[in-house]
Amino acid sequence: xxxxxxxxxxxxxxxxxxxxxxxxxxxxxxxxxxxxxxxxxxxxxxxxxxxxxxxxxxxxxxxxxxxxxxxxxxxxxxxxxxxxxxxxxxxxxxxxxxxxxxxxxxxxxxxxxxxxxxxxxxxxxxxxxxxxxxxxxxxxxxxxxxxxxxxxxxxxxxxxxxxxxxxxxxxxxxxxxxxxxxxxxxxxxxxxxxxxxxxxxxxxxxxxxxxxxxxxxxxxxxxxxxxxxxxxxxxxxxxxxxxxxxxxxxxxxxxxxxxxxxxxxxxxxxxxxxxxxxxxxxxxxxxxxxxxxxxxxxxxxxxxxxxxxxxxxxxxxxxxxxxxxxxxxxxxxxxxxxxxxxxxxxxxxxxxxxxxxxxxxxxxxxxxxxxxxxxxxx
Amino acid sequence: xxxxxxxxxxxxxxxxxxxxxxxxxxxxxxxxxxxxxxxxxxxxxxxxxxxxxxxxxxxxxxxxxxxxxxxxxxxxxxxxxxxxxxxxxxxxxxxxxxxxxxxxxxxxxxxxxxxxxxxxxxxxxxxxxxxxxxxxxxxxxxxxxxxxxxxxxxxxxxxxxxxxxxxxxxxxxxxxxxxxxxxxxxxxxxxxxxxxxxxxxxxxxxxxxxxxxxxxxxxxx
Numbered sequence: 001x002x003x004x005x006x007x008x009x010x011x012x013x014x015x016x017x018x019x020x021x022x023x024x025x026x027x028x029x030x031x032x033x034x035x036x037x038x039x040x041x042x043x044x045x046x047x048x049x050x051x052x053x054x055x056x057x058x059x060x061x062x063x064x065x066x067x068x069x070x071x072x073x074x075x076x077x078x079x080x081x082x083x084x085x086x087x088x089x090x091x092x093x094x095x096x097x098x099x100x101x102x103x104x105x106x107x108x109x110x111x112x113x114x115x116x117x118x119x120x121x122x123x124x125x126x127x128x129x130x131x132x133x134x135x136x137x138x139x140x141x142x143x144x145x146x147x148x149x150x151x152x153x154x155x156x157x158x159x160x161x162x163x164x165x166x167x168x169x170x171x172x173x174x175x176x177x178x179x180x181x182x183x184x185x186x187x188x189x190x191x192x193x194x195x196x197x198x199x200x201x202x203x204x205x206x207x208x209x210x211x212x213x214x215x216x217x218x219x220x221x222x223x224x225x226x227x228x229x230x231x232x233x234x235x236x237x238x239x240x241x242x243x244x245x246x247x248x249x250x251x252x253x254x255x256x257x258x259x260x261x262x263x264x265x266x267x268x269x270x271x272x273x274x275x276x277x278x279x280x281x282x283x284x285x286x287x288x289x290x291x292x293x294x295x296x297x298x299x300x301x302x303x304x305x306x307x308x309x310x311x312x313x314x315x316x317x318x319x320x321x322x323x324x325x326x327x328x329x330x331x332x333x334x335x336x337x338x339x340x341x342x343x344x345x346x347x348x349x350x351x352x353x354x355x356x357x358x359x360x361x362x363x364x365x366x367x368x369x370x371x372x373x374x375x376x377x378x
Numbered sequence: 379x380x381x382x383x384x385x386x387x388x389x390x391x392x393x394x395x396x397x398x399x400x401x402x403x404x405x406x407x408x409x410x411x412x413x414x415x416x417x418x419x420x421x422x423x424x425x426x427x428x429x430x431x432x433x434x435x436x437x438x439x440x441x442x443x444x445x446x447x448x449x450x451x452x453x454x455x456x457x458x459x460x461x462x463x464x465x466x467x468x469x470x471x472x473x474x475x476x477x478x479x480x481x482x483x484x485x486x487x488x489x490x491x492x493x494x495x496x497x498x499x500x501x502x503x504x505x506x507x508x509x510x511x512x513x514x515x516x517x518x519x520x521x522x523x524x525x526x527x528x529x530x531x532x533x534x535x536x537x538x539x540x541x542x543x544x545x546x547x548x549x550x551x552x553x554x555x556x557x558x559x560x561x562x563x564x565x566x567x568x569x570x571x572x573x574x575x576x577x578x579x580x581x582x583x584x585x586x587x588x589x590x591x592x593x594x595x596x597x598x599x
Contacts, residue, residue, distance in 0.1 A: 348385045352392035359396030366403035 012038045024139065025093050061089060061098045065105050072108045076120055079112060083126035090133040100134065100143050110147035117156050121188050124156060128195040135202035141209075150203050150213060153196045154221055160189045160196070161225045190232045193225065197238035204245055211249075219246055219255060219263065226266040233275055240270075240281035247288035257294025264289065264298045271307040283316040290323035299324055300333045309339045312346065318357030325364040335365065387469045390489070391476070398488035401470075405495035408461050411437065412453065412497055419452035453499050462500040467493075471513070478519050483527060490520055490533040494540065513541065514554045521559060528570060531563055535576040542583035542590075552584060552593035 006015070016035040020026050026034065064085065071082035086109065089095045100106060109127050117124030131149050134140040144150070164186060200218075204210040210218075222239045225231065231239075243263075246252045256263040270282045286304070289295040304324060311317035325331055343362070346354055353359075383404075389397040411430050415437055418427045427434040437455050470489055477485045521534035538556060542548040560577050567573040584590040 344382060347382050347389070353389055353394040354397065356396065359394065359400070362400045363396060363403060366400045366407070 006038065006042050008042070010038075010042065012042060023094070025097075025137075058098055061095050062102065064089060065099065065102050069102075069105050069108060072105075072112060076116070076123065079116070080120065080123050080126065083109075083112075083123055083130065086130050087126050087133075090130055096134060096137065096140065099130075100140050106143060106147055110149060110152065113149070114152040114155070117152075118159055121192055125188070125192050125195060128153070128156070128192060128199065132195050132199045132202075135199045138205065141203060141206065144203060145209065150200065150209065151216060153199050153203075154213065154216060154218065157193060157196045157200075157225060158221050160193050161221075161228065164189050164193075164228045164231075186230060187232075190235050194232075194235040194238060197222075197225075197235055197242060201238055201241055204242065210245060214246055214249065214251065218242065219252055222246075223261070223263045223266060226270065227262070233278065236270075236278055237281065240278060240285065243267075244281055244285050244288070247285045250292070253289045253292035253295050256289060257292055257298055264295060265302050268299070268302050268304050268307055271311065279311070280314075280316065283311070283314065283320060287316055287320045287323060290320055293327065296324050296327060297330060300330050305334045305336055305339050309336065309342050312342045315355065315357055318355060318361065322357055322360045322364065325361050328367070331365060383466055384469075387466065387473065390485070391469075391473055393477075393482070393485065395485055395488065398485050398492075402488045402492045402495070405462075405492040405500075408500060409495040409497060412456060412499060415452055415456055457499050462496055464502045467496070467500075467502055471516075474520070475516060478516060483530060486520060487527070487530050487533060490530075490537055494533060494536045498543070514538075514551060514556055518554075518556060518559055521563060528567060528573060531567065532573060532576060535560065535563070535573065535580060539576065539580040539583055542580060545587050545589075548584060548587050548590045552590040557581075557584070557593055 012035055016031055016038055019034055019038075020028055020031050068082045068085045068089075071078045071085070074082075086099070086105070089099065109130060112123065113127040113131070117127070131144060131153070135144060135149075200213065204213060222243050225235070225239050255261060264286070267282045267286050271279055273279055273282075286299065290299065305321070308317050308321050321334070324334055343358065346358055347362075354362075383401070386397050386401055390401060414427055414430045418424060418434075418438060424434060424438075427438060431437065436459070438452060439455065470492055474486055474489045474493075477489070517534045517538050520537075521531050538551060538560075541551050560580060564574060564577050581594045584594045
């Protein structure tokens with residue numbers, strides 16, 4: 001578009017500044033590279049010839065999108081092909097602007113995503129990836145919000161979680177067929193979950209959007225996702241990331257402190273995961289929830305201290321142990337013989353001082369009224 | 379003896395303020411426990427002691443008829459536990475001396491507070507004359523350590539009062555002229571009722587004994 005106007009007399013620096021100003025995907029620090037590219041175009045011998053034959057790439061994309069839009073009204077196979085086509089167009093960052101300006105297409109994609117993702121995992125995955133690409137840029141968030149992509153994504157997460165449970169319970173179901181192999185199915189659902197959770201993660205960068213998601217039951221939806229023991233690492237990381245964001249709100253803590261809510265138990269069980277990132281995220285969420293007395297009580301009743309014994313070198317784990325040792329009436333239930341042994345080892349170590357968090361735990365347990373049940377010192 | 383106390387005090391020696399707080403909390407517990415033993419011995423309400431410890435029998439013998447042991451000294455069993463050994467006491471004193479020199483107020487405060495929680499059943503039965511004179515000199519330095527820190531001054535006054543509970547050590551306190559320092563603290567902390575109360579308590583102990591009475595009557599003007 002800009003190159004159309006280039007001739008021998010064009011002020012390249014000025015044009016480069018104009019391009020950087022108008023194309024928001026180009027960072028301002030790339031101005032030198034833009035200038036270099038424009039100079040190269042200006043110096044090409046055949047430039048004038050090419051300029052005459054120039055076809056605006058955005059027009060090409062728009063015509064492609066028009067064709068895709070027609071396909072989206074076809075049968076499921078057509079829709080899948082169309083979604084793949086949009087996905088390939090999304091690979092070029094500059095095209096994202098063009099896609100979002102094609103309201104009919106975005107509207108159709110959002111509608112199909114909402115209505116038909118239940119019947120076609122492939123369609124769900126492809127359209128989900130299109131929205132994920134758009135969600136990477138904050139300036140496209142208003143469009144995604146307008147078409148209620150967040151709500152649809154949450155509904156799909158719920159639906160995919162249920163599907164995973166279903167696959168788990170029907171392990172022997174049509175094992176012979178590769179496509180219907182439970183493991184393949186589970187992997188496919190996990191991929192969809194990962195795309196959905198990643199989209200939610202990006203949309204929740206805006207605290208107002210996050211609040212809306214929470215009102216629509218984000219915590220419940222993600223807690224349900226964590227129930228899958230075979231959930232692969234990436235969707236699990238995304239799920240924990242979302243929960244970490246939600247855990248800074250008092251409402252989340254109050255809600256999860258309810259007797260029947262399984263979030264705390266699930267987080268505690270994920271502390272035995274072999275992946276350090278997952279353990280660290282789970283600990284951070286528990287730490288945030290630990291500011292609520294009800295949650296602390298639940299953590300102690302769920303034998304959190306047993307899991308923490310294995311994580312003695314982790315500073316967040318020790319901070320969490322300190323959090324749960326705040327309530328005098330609960331202290332007696334925290335200290336298992338194994339944990340006391342670990343504390344004893346840390347105190348007896350050759351290090352001049354002991355970690356700050358562990359020191360704070362020891363202060364709490366050495367308070368006169370805590371010592372009654374405390375067999376470490378006496 | 380308290381388990382791990384040596385390791386804890388080693389960490390305190392290295393400047394670990396959190397461990398100093400832990401040691402002080404432990405001293406507070408043994409202090410409260412002794413108070414409770416005294417109360418239970420006279421009230422015969424054994425339940426009170428079970429609020430303090432899981433094993434009350436460790437500290438007071440109950441007879442078959444659920445009554446208390448009629449022994450004269452209710453603290454015999456407590457003393458037998460030997461929670462605070464002479465070695466521990468010496469180690470705490472050394473830490474205070476070390477950190478007074480370094481002007482490390484918070485750590486000195488915690489360790490002085492620890493000594494204040496120890497009773498005659500915890501402290502070594504006989505302390506040499508020179509050692510007590512050293513302690514008095516140390517208290518003087520503690521009271522002057524942080525001019526603006528009232529809590530530090532209070533701890534020093536309370537420690538001084540503790541020495542005056544005993545006839546022999548009270549004489550040494552009287553001879554040291556520390557009473558003048560107390561008067562100076564009184565004047566500097568004009569309006570602080572707690573400081574005044576503890577200085578009065580110190581004077582009360584000194585007045586109790588004939589040999590030290592004149593120090594208060596003459597020395598305080």
